[in-house]
Amino acid sequence: MERIEDKDFPFYRFKQLSGRPDIRHFVSSGRKDIGFAEAVDPAVIRRNRMELAQVVGIEVERWVIAHQIHSANVVVVGGEDAGRGALDRESRIPDADALVTDREGICLMVFSADCVPVLLFDSVKKVIAAVHAGWRGTAAQIVVRTVEKMRERYGSCPADIRAGIGPSIGKCCFEVEEGVAAVFRQLFPAAGSIVSAGKVSGKYQVDLWEANRLELLTAGLKAENIEVAGLCTVCHPEQFFSYRRDGSKAGRFGAGIMLCFR
Numbered sequence: 001m002e003r004i005e006d007k008d009f010p011f012y013r014f015k016q017l018s019g020r021p022d023i024r025h026f027v028s029s030g031r032k033d034i035g036f037a038e039a040v041d042p043a044v045i046r047r048n049r050m051e052l053a054q055v056v057g058i059e060v061e062r063w064v065i066a067h068q069i070h071s072a073n074v075v076v077v078g079g080e081d082a083g084r085g086a087l088d089r090e091s092r093i094p095d096a097d098a099l100v101t102d103r104e105g106i107c108l109m110v111f112s113a114d115c116v117p118v119l120l121f122d123s124v125k126k127v128i129a130a131v132h133a134g135w136r137g138t139a140a141q142i143v144v145r146t147v148e149k150m151r152e153r154y155g156s157c158p159a160d161i162r163a164g165i166g167p168s169i170g171k172c173c174f175e176v177e178e179g180v181a182a183v184f185r186q187l188f189p190a191a192g193s194i195v196s197a198g199k200v201s202g203k204y205q206v207d208l209w210e211a212n213r214l215e216l217l218t219a220g221l222k223a224e225n226i227e228v229a230g231l232c233t234v235c236h237p238e239q240f241f242s243y244r245r246d247g248s249k250a251g252r253f254g255a256g257i258m259l260c261f262r
């Protein structure tokens with residue numbers, strides 16, 4: 001990824017998705033919360049979102065946000081959905097963790113504070129997706145389901161899809177109990193590097209970046225079209241919010257992608 005400096009709202013861009021006239025995208029950084037958690041003053045979040053919108057050049061009225069529930073639900077978004085969830089909680093798309101569209105001028109957004117944000121772009125059929133893959137979503141192979149939806153609905157060929165796996169909790173910091181480790185061992189029996197012994201006896205470390213990368217390969221993406229940010233949210237407190245580090249008070253950062261044909 002490359003970092004774009006801004007005094008108010010620094011952000012990141014994937015090299016895989018940059019320098020193209022037909023899409024805009026970003027992953028927000030810094031200490032400004034854009035997440036609408038229950039305890040936060042909505043006016044602050046609205047202000048932060050408008051500020052970010054200005055910095056990345058995508059009006060907040062174009063954002064589309066879902067109520068993320070750690071599911072594998074993939075929802076197709078249309079032009080009429082523009083602005084849903086952008087400035088309030090109530091109008092969000094209900095119960096979804098991946099959004100897909102072929103409409104221009106709609107910025108598909110996902111929020112994270114450790115979970116893996118994944119942005120997808122089919123450069124031939126001009127289809128985009130934004131995915132929120134926590135450990136549950138990763139275990140439910142939400143990125144595979146998203147690519148399937150792109151194929152079914154829009155005829156995307158997986159070999160044409162570029163992917164960015166964003167900043168999120170790294171294996172360095174994702175220590176889990178046996179129960180979660182067992183889920184990933186079963187899902188990736190041949191990939192020994194996904195689960196390894198933790199720093200504490202009886203704990204395990206799980207590599208969600210590699211898990212999502214392998215899932216995208218299974219879905220038919222080419223290895224050279226997948227970029228892994230490799231930035232751990234827990235290890236970078238100045239740049240990213242982290243639920244594991246900051247607890248229930250953690251803010252949220254966001255990843256967004258939009259098609260723009262003109």
Ligand SMILES: [Zn+2]
Pocket residue numbers: 169170171172173232233234235
């Ligand atoms: Zn870490």
